[in-house]
Amino acid sequence: MIDKRRLVSSAFAPKIHGPVTYCELGMSDSTQRFLFDDTDIRGEMVSLTDTYSHVLAKHPYPQPVAQLLGELLAAASLLIGTLKFDGLLILQARSSGAVPLLMVECSSAGELRGIARYDEAQITADAGLRELMPEGMLAMTIDPAKGQRYQGIVGLEGDNLAECFSSYFATSEQLPTRFWLSADGQRARGLLLQQLPADRIKDAEGREASWQHISTLANTLKTEELLGLDNETVLHRLYHEEPLRVFEPRALQFRCSCSRERSANALVSLGQEDAVQLLDEHEGNVVIDCQFCNQRYSFDAADVAQLFAGGGSQSPSSTRH
Structure with missing residues:
Protein backbone atom coordinates (compact mmCIF):
# COMPACT_ATOMS: atom_id res chain seq x y z
CA MET A 1 0.00 0.00 0.00
CA ILE A 2 1.41 3.39 -1.00
CA ASP A 3 1.24 6.26 1.44
CA LYS A 4 -0.17 9.32 -0.37
CA ARG A 5 0.96 11.92 2.17
CA ARG A 6 2.32 15.00 0.49
CA LEU A 7 5.95 15.85 1.13
CA VAL A 8 7.40 19.31 0.70
CA SER A 9 10.97 19.94 -0.36
CA SER A 10 11.57 22.55 2.31
CA ALA A 11 11.26 20.04 5.15
CA PHE A 12 12.04 16.37 5.60
CA ALA A 13 9.23 13.89 6.13
CA PRO A 14 9.38 10.94 8.54
CA LYS A 15 11.30 7.88 7.41
CA ILE A 16 9.27 5.59 5.20
CA HIS A 17 10.14 1.95 4.63
CA GLY A 18 9.00 -0.16 1.70
CA PRO A 19 7.05 1.49 -1.14
CA VAL A 20 7.99 5.10 -1.72
CA THR A 21 6.00 8.04 -0.54
CA TYR A 22 4.92 9.98 -3.61
CA CYS A 23 2.70 12.90 -4.47
CA GLU A 24 0.81 12.71 -7.74
CA LEU A 25 2.28 14.84 -10.51
CA GLY A 26 -0.13 17.58 -11.45
CA MET A 27 2.02 18.92 -14.27
CA SER A 28 3.52 17.36 -17.37
CA ASP A 29 6.88 19.12 -17.05
CA ARG A 255 10.42 30.14 -22.34
CA CYS A 256 12.75 31.96 -24.67
CA SER A 257 14.79 34.77 -23.17
CA CYS A 258 15.01 36.73 -26.41
CA SER A 259 13.56 40.24 -26.52
CA ARG A 260 13.56 43.35 -28.65
CA GLU A 261 15.79 45.00 -26.06
CA ARG A 262 18.43 42.25 -26.27
CA SER A 263 18.36 42.40 -30.06
CA ALA A 264 18.75 46.17 -29.90
CA ASN A 265 21.74 45.77 -27.59
CA ALA A 266 23.32 43.47 -30.17
CA LEU A 267 22.97 46.22 -32.77
CA VAL A 268 24.43 48.81 -30.41
CA SER A 269 27.40 46.54 -29.71
CA LEU A 270 28.29 46.73 -33.42
CA GLY A 271 28.76 50.47 -33.23
CA GLN A 272 26.78 53.14 -35.05
CA GLU A 273 28.83 53.06 -38.26
CA ASP A 274 28.40 49.31 -38.75
CA ALA A 275 24.73 49.42 -37.78
CA VAL A 276 24.06 52.11 -40.40
CA GLN A 277 25.99 50.08 -42.96
CA LEU A 278 23.76 47.08 -42.20
CA LEU A 279 20.73 49.26 -42.84
CA ASP A 280 22.14 50.25 -46.23
CA GLU A 281 22.90 46.62 -47.11
CA HIS A 282 19.37 45.48 -46.17
CA GLU A 283 17.37 48.26 -47.84
CA GLY A 284 16.76 50.23 -44.67
CA ASN A 285 15.52 47.42 -42.45
CA VAL A 286 17.62 45.10 -40.26
CA VAL A 287 15.88 41.94 -39.07
CA ILE A 288 17.29 39.90 -36.19
CA ASP A 289 15.95 36.35 -35.86
CA CYS A 290 15.99 34.37 -32.62
CA GLN A 291 17.38 30.95 -33.47
CA PHE A 292 15.63 29.34 -30.49
CA CYS A 293 12.01 30.45 -31.02
CA ASN A 294 12.00 32.01 -34.53
CA GLN A 295 10.82 35.38 -33.20
CA ARG A 296 11.81 38.25 -35.51
CA TYR A 297 12.81 41.74 -34.43
CA SER A 298 12.89 44.47 -37.07
CA PHE A 299 14.80 47.77 -36.88
CA ASP A 300 14.51 50.57 -39.45
CA ALA A 301 16.53 53.76 -39.78
CA ALA A 302 14.43 55.58 -37.18
CA ASP A 303 14.88 52.73 -34.69
CA VAL A 304 18.65 52.70 -35.16
CA ALA A 305 18.91 56.47 -34.85
CA GLN A 306 16.89 56.31 -31.62
CA LEU A 307 19.13 53.54 -30.22
CA PHE A 308 22.31 55.53 -30.67
CA ALA A 309 20.64 58.70 -29.39
CA GLY A 310 19.96 56.86 -26.13
CA GLY A 311 16.23 56.63 -26.70
CA GLY A 312 15.85 52.93 -26.01
CA SER A 313 14.71 49.97 -28.08
CA GLN A 314 10.99 50.64 -28.41
CA SER A 315 9.92 51.64 -31.90
CA PRO A 316 9.39 55.39 -32.31
CA SER A 317 5.78 56.52 -32.37
CA SER A 318 4.26 56.91 -35.83
CA THR A 319 3.42 60.53 -34.92
CA ARG A 320 6.99 61.34 -34.03
CA HIS A 321 8.89 63.62 -36.48
Whole structure:
Protein backbone atom coordinates (compact mmCIF):
# COMPACT_ATOMS: atom_id res chain seq x y z
CA MET A 1 0.00 0.00 0.00
CA ILE A 2 1.41 3.39 -1.00
CA ASP A 3 1.24 6.26 1.44
CA LYS A 4 -0.17 9.32 -0.37
CA ARG A 5 0.96 11.92 2.17
CA ARG A 6 2.32 15.00 0.49
CA LEU A 7 5.95 15.85 1.13
CA VAL A 8 7.40 19.31 0.70
CA SER A 9 10.97 19.94 -0.36
CA SER A 10 11.57 22.55 2.31
CA ALA A 11 11.26 20.04 5.15
CA PHE A 12 12.04 16.37 5.60
CA ALA A 13 9.23 13.89 6.13
CA PRO A 14 9.38 10.94 8.54
CA LYS A 15 11.30 7.88 7.41
CA ILE A 16 9.27 5.59 5.20
CA HIS A 17 10.14 1.95 4.63
CA GLY A 18 9.00 -0.16 1.70
CA PRO A 19 7.05 1.49 -1.14
CA VAL A 20 7.99 5.10 -1.72
CA THR A 21 6.00 8.04 -0.54
CA TYR A 22 4.92 9.98 -3.61
CA CYS A 23 2.70 12.90 -4.47
CA GLU A 24 0.81 12.71 -7.74
CA LEU A 25 2.28 14.84 -10.51
CA GLY A 26 -0.13 17.58 -11.45
CA MET A 27 2.02 18.92 -14.27
CA SER A 28 3.52 17.36 -17.37
CA ASP A 29 6.88 19.12 -17.05
CA SER A 30 8.70 18.90 -13.73
CA THR A 31 11.62 17.61 -11.72
CA GLN A 32 11.18 15.65 -8.52
CA ARG A 33 13.80 15.13 -5.83
CA PHE A 34 14.19 12.06 -3.63
CA LEU A 35 16.53 11.10 -0.81
CA PHE A 36 17.78 7.78 0.60
CA ASP A 37 17.47 7.97 4.38
CA ASP A 38 20.13 5.44 5.31
CA THR A 39 22.82 6.62 2.90
CA ASP A 40 24.35 9.88 1.72
CA ILE A 41 22.73 9.75 -1.71
CA ARG A 42 20.15 11.97 -3.35
CA GLY A 43 18.30 11.57 -6.62
CA GLU A 44 16.14 13.50 -9.03
CA MET A 45 13.81 12.62 -11.88
CA VAL A 46 12.64 14.83 -14.74
CA SER A 47 9.74 14.58 -17.15
CA LEU A 48 9.36 16.92 -20.15
CA THR A 49 6.44 16.83 -22.55
CA ASP A 50 5.13 20.33 -23.30
CA THR A 51 8.54 21.99 -23.13
CA TYR A 52 10.05 19.31 -25.36
CA SER A 53 7.18 19.73 -27.82
CA HIS A 54 7.68 23.53 -27.92
CA VAL A 55 11.39 23.12 -28.67
CA LEU A 56 10.83 20.57 -31.44
CA ALA A 57 8.04 22.64 -33.00
CA LYS A 58 10.48 25.45 -33.84
CA HIS A 59 12.55 23.37 -36.29
CA PRO A 60 11.96 20.16 -38.35
CA TYR A 61 14.49 17.98 -36.52
CA PRO A 62 15.18 14.44 -37.76
CA GLN A 63 14.36 11.82 -35.12
CA PRO A 64 17.97 11.11 -34.00
CA VAL A 65 18.58 14.85 -33.53
CA ALA A 66 15.27 15.30 -31.69
CA GLN A 67 16.29 12.47 -29.39
CA LEU A 68 19.68 14.01 -28.57
CA LEU A 69 18.12 17.43 -27.99
CA GLY A 70 15.51 15.90 -25.67
CA GLU A 71 18.22 14.16 -23.66
CA LEU A 72 20.15 17.42 -23.34
CA LEU A 73 16.98 19.21 -22.15
CA ALA A 74 16.49 16.50 -19.54
CA ALA A 75 20.13 16.76 -18.42
CA ALA A 76 19.90 20.54 -18.01
CA SER A 77 16.71 20.17 -15.97
CA LEU A 78 18.42 17.70 -13.62
CA LEU A 79 21.60 19.74 -13.31
CA ILE A 80 19.87 22.99 -12.42
CA GLY A 81 18.57 21.24 -9.30
CA THR A 82 22.11 20.45 -8.13
CA LEU A 83 23.23 24.09 -8.41
CA LYS A 84 22.33 26.60 -5.72
CA PHE A 85 22.40 29.87 -7.63
CA ASP A 86 20.25 32.46 -9.35
CA GLY A 87 21.08 32.57 -13.04
CA LEU A 88 21.47 30.49 -16.15
CA LEU A 89 22.90 27.06 -16.93
CA ILE A 90 24.08 26.64 -20.53
CA LEU A 91 24.94 23.25 -22.04
CA GLN A 92 26.70 23.17 -25.42
CA ALA A 93 27.84 20.08 -27.30
CA ARG A 94 29.93 20.73 -30.42
CA SER A 95 31.38 18.33 -32.97
CA SER A 96 32.79 17.97 -36.48
CA GLY A 97 29.96 15.67 -37.57
CA ALA A 98 26.38 15.77 -38.82
CA VAL A 99 25.31 17.60 -35.65
CA PRO A 100 27.84 20.40 -35.11
CA LEU A 101 25.85 21.96 -32.26
CA LEU A 102 23.41 21.05 -29.52
CA MET A 103 22.58 23.87 -27.11
CA VAL A 104 20.20 24.08 -24.15
CA GLU A 105 19.68 26.87 -21.63
CA CYS A 106 17.90 26.38 -18.31
CA SER A 107 17.31 29.16 -15.81
CA SER A 108 17.22 28.76 -12.05
CA ALA A 109 13.49 29.50 -12.38
CA GLY A 110 13.04 26.32 -14.44
CA GLU A 111 12.68 27.99 -17.85
CA LEU A 112 14.13 26.04 -20.78
CA ARG A 113 14.97 26.57 -24.41
CA GLY A 114 17.10 24.57 -26.84
CA ILE A 115 18.36 24.30 -30.41
CA ALA A 116 20.36 21.97 -32.65
CA ARG A 117 22.30 22.47 -35.88
CA TYR A 118 22.47 19.52 -38.24
CA ASP A 119 23.17 18.31 -41.77
CA GLU A 120 20.23 16.09 -42.64
CA ALA A 121 22.07 14.52 -45.59
CA GLN A 122 24.53 12.88 -43.18
CA ILE A 123 21.94 11.52 -40.74
CA THR A 124 20.70 7.93 -40.80
CA ALA A 125 17.62 6.76 -38.93
CA ASP A 126 19.53 4.70 -36.36
CA ALA A 127 22.49 7.08 -35.83
CA GLY A 128 23.70 7.50 -32.26
CA LEU A 129 25.84 10.03 -30.47
CA ARG A 130 29.18 8.71 -31.75
CA GLU A 131 28.01 8.78 -35.38
CA LEU A 132 26.31 12.17 -35.14
CA MET A 133 28.90 14.02 -33.03
CA PRO A 134 32.41 12.66 -33.63
CA GLU A 135 35.30 14.53 -32.00
CA GLY A 136 32.70 16.23 -29.83
CA MET A 137 33.16 18.42 -26.78
CA LEU A 138 30.65 19.16 -24.03
CA ALA A 139 30.74 22.53 -22.26
CA MET A 140 28.75 23.36 -19.14
CA THR A 141 28.56 27.08 -18.34
CA ILE A 142 27.16 28.52 -15.13
CA ASP A 143 26.20 32.16 -15.61
CA PRO A 144 25.01 33.59 -12.27
CA ALA A 145 22.97 36.78 -12.06
CA LYS A 146 25.65 38.00 -9.65
CA GLY A 147 29.20 36.76 -9.56
CA GLN A 148 31.70 35.21 -11.93
CA ARG A 149 30.91 32.97 -14.88
CA TYR A 150 32.24 29.40 -14.72
CA GLN A 151 32.73 26.89 -17.53
CA GLY A 152 33.83 23.25 -17.55
CA ILE A 153 34.60 21.22 -20.69
CA VAL A 154 34.84 17.47 -21.29
CA GLY A 155 35.06 15.31 -24.41
CA LEU A 156 31.98 13.53 -25.78
CA GLU A 157 33.59 10.14 -25.30
CA GLY A 158 30.63 8.02 -24.16
CA ASP A 159 28.16 6.02 -26.20
CA ASN A 160 25.40 8.41 -25.16
CA LEU A 161 24.92 11.75 -23.44
CA ALA A 162 24.20 10.12 -20.07
CA GLU A 163 27.65 8.53 -20.08
CA CYS A 164 29.23 11.83 -21.10
CA PHE A 165 27.65 13.72 -18.21
CA SER A 166 28.58 10.98 -15.76
CA SER A 167 32.18 11.21 -17.04
CA TYR A 168 32.12 14.99 -16.68
CA PHE A 169 31.45 14.70 -12.96
CA ALA A 170 33.93 11.85 -12.58
CA THR A 171 36.75 13.97 -14.02
CA SER A 172 35.82 17.29 -12.41
CA GLU A 173 36.51 16.15 -8.84
CA GLN A 174 32.95 16.95 -7.82
CA LEU A 175 30.53 14.65 -5.99
CA PRO A 176 30.05 11.32 -7.82
CA THR A 177 27.00 11.73 -10.07
CA ARG A 178 25.29 9.36 -12.52
CA PHE A 179 22.76 10.09 -15.26
CA TRP A 180 20.17 8.05 -17.14
CA LEU A 181 18.58 9.97 -20.06
CA SER A 182 15.98 9.03 -22.68
CA ALA A 183 13.89 10.87 -25.29
CA ASP A 184 11.73 9.69 -28.18
CA GLY A 185 10.46 12.86 -29.87
CA GLN A 186 7.41 13.07 -27.60
CA ARG A 187 8.74 12.79 -24.08
CA ALA A 188 12.13 13.44 -22.54
CA ARG A 189 12.97 11.77 -19.24
CA GLY A 190 15.93 11.54 -16.93
CA LEU A 191 17.20 10.13 -13.66
CA LEU A 192 20.10 11.51 -11.63
CA LEU A 193 21.87 10.01 -8.62
CA GLN A 194 24.41 11.98 -6.63
CA GLN A 195 26.53 11.07 -3.63
CA LEU A 196 26.36 13.66 -0.84
CA PRO A 197 29.09 14.65 1.63
CA ALA A 198 29.67 12.07 4.38
CA ASP A 199 27.03 12.26 7.09
CA ARG A 200 25.21 8.99 7.74
CA ILE A 201 28.07 6.80 6.51
CA LYS A 202 31.51 8.04 7.48
CA ASP A 203 33.93 5.36 6.26
CA ALA A 204 35.00 5.39 2.61
CA GLU A 205 34.40 1.67 2.09
CA GLY A 206 30.83 1.88 3.34
CA ARG A 207 30.11 4.95 1.21
CA GLU A 208 31.43 3.24 -1.90
CA ALA A 209 29.39 0.09 -1.18
CA SER A 210 26.15 2.06 -0.77
CA TRP A 211 26.87 4.09 -3.92
CA GLN A 212 27.51 0.96 -5.96
CA HIS A 213 24.37 -0.70 -4.61
CA ILE A 214 22.05 2.23 -5.44
CA SER A 215 23.71 2.77 -8.85
CA THR A 216 23.53 -0.92 -9.78
CA LEU A 217 19.79 -0.95 -9.11
CA ALA A 218 19.37 2.12 -11.34
CA ASN A 219 21.29 0.34 -14.11
CA THR A 220 18.44 -2.19 -14.34
CA LEU A 221 16.09 0.58 -15.55
CA LYS A 222 15.07 0.01 -19.16
CA THR A 223 14.51 2.82 -21.66
CA GLU A 224 10.86 1.86 -22.14
CA GLU A 225 10.33 1.99 -18.38
CA LEU A 226 11.88 5.43 -18.01
CA LEU A 227 9.86 6.82 -20.92
CA GLY A 228 6.61 5.00 -20.23
CA LEU A 229 6.20 4.98 -16.44
CA ASP A 230 5.58 7.72 -13.89
CA ASN A 231 8.04 8.57 -11.13
CA GLU A 232 6.18 6.62 -8.48
CA THR A 233 6.26 3.40 -10.47
CA VAL A 234 9.89 3.78 -11.52
CA LEU A 235 11.08 4.45 -7.98
CA HIS A 236 9.00 1.61 -6.56
CA ARG A 237 10.43 -0.84 -9.09
CA LEU A 238 13.99 0.21 -8.38
CA TYR A 239 13.98 0.97 -4.66
CA HIS A 240 10.98 -0.66 -2.97
CA GLU A 241 13.31 -2.16 -0.35
CA GLU A 242 15.07 1.14 0.42
CA PRO A 243 13.90 3.77 2.94
CA LEU A 244 13.16 6.63 0.58
CA ARG A 245 11.74 10.13 0.84
CA VAL A 246 10.24 11.85 -2.19
CA PHE A 247 9.51 15.56 -2.38
CA GLU A 248 7.11 17.84 -4.19
CA PRO A 249 7.73 18.23 -7.93
CA ARG A 250 9.14 21.50 -9.26
CA ALA A 251 7.57 22.91 -12.43
CA LEU A 252 9.50 23.46 -15.66
CA GLN A 253 8.42 25.32 -18.77
CA PHE A 254 9.56 26.46 -22.18
CA ARG A 255 10.42 30.14 -22.34
CA CYS A 256 12.75 31.96 -24.67
CA SER A 257 14.79 34.77 -23.17
CA CYS A 258 15.01 36.73 -26.41
CA SER A 259 13.56 40.24 -26.52
CA ARG A 260 13.56 43.35 -28.65
CA GLU A 261 15.79 45.00 -26.06
CA ARG A 262 18.43 42.25 -26.27
CA SER A 263 18.36 42.40 -30.06
CA ALA A 264 18.75 46.17 -29.90
CA ASN A 265 21.74 45.77 -27.59
CA ALA A 266 23.32 43.47 -30.17
CA LEU A 267 22.97 46.22 -32.77
CA VAL A 268 24.43 48.81 -30.41
CA SER A 269 27.40 46.54 -29.71
CA LEU A 270 28.29 46.73 -33.42
CA GLY A 271 28.76 50.47 -33.23
CA GLN A 272 26.78 53.14 -35.05
CA GLU A 273 28.83 53.06 -38.26
CA ASP A 274 28.40 49.31 -38.75
CA ALA A 275 24.73 49.42 -37.78
CA VAL A 276 24.06 52.11 -40.40
CA GLN A 277 25.99 50.08 -42.96
CA LEU A 278 23.76 47.08 -42.20
CA LEU A 279 20.73 49.26 -42.84
CA ASP A 280 22.14 50.25 -46.23
CA GLU A 281 22.90 46.62 -47.11
CA HIS A 282 19.37 45.48 -46.17
CA GLU A 283 17.37 48.26 -47.84
CA GLY A 284 16.76 50.23 -44.67
CA ASN A 285 15.52 47.42 -42.45
CA VAL A 286 17.62 45.10 -40.26
CA VAL A 287 15.88 41.94 -39.07
CA ILE A 288 17.29 39.90 -36.19
CA ASP A 289 15.95 36.35 -35.86
CA CYS A 290 15.99 34.37 -32.62
CA GLN A 291 17.38 30.95 -33.47
CA PHE A 292 15.63 29.34 -30.49
CA CYS A 293 12.01 30.45 -31.02
CA ASN A 294 12.00 32.01 -34.53
CA GLN A 295 10.82 35.38 -33.20
CA ARG A 296 11.81 38.25 -35.51
CA TYR A 297 12.81 41.74 -34.43
CA SER A 298 12.89 44.47 -37.07
CA PHE A 299 14.80 47.77 -36.88
CA ASP A 300 14.51 50.57 -39.45
CA ALA A 301 16.53 53.76 -39.78
CA ALA A 302 14.43 55.58 -37.18
CA ASP A 303 14.88 52.73 -34.69
CA VAL A 304 18.65 52.70 -35.16
CA ALA A 305 18.91 56.47 -34.85
CA GLN A 306 16.89 56.31 -31.62
CA LEU A 307 19.13 53.54 -30.22
CA PHE A 308 22.31 55.53 -30.67
CA ALA A 309 20.64 58.70 -29.39
CA GLY A 310 19.96 56.86 -26.13
CA GLY A 311 16.23 56.63 -26.70
CA GLY A 312 15.85 52.93 -26.01
CA SER A 313 14.71 49.97 -28.08
CA GLN A 314 10.99 50.64 -28.41
CA SER A 315 9.92 51.64 -31.90
CA PRO A 316 9.39 55.39 -32.31
CA SER A 317 5.78 56.52 -32.37
CA SER A 318 4.26 56.91 -35.83
CA THR A 319 3.42 60.53 -34.92
CA ARG A 320 6.99 61.34 -34.03
CA HIS A 321 8.89 63.62 -36.48
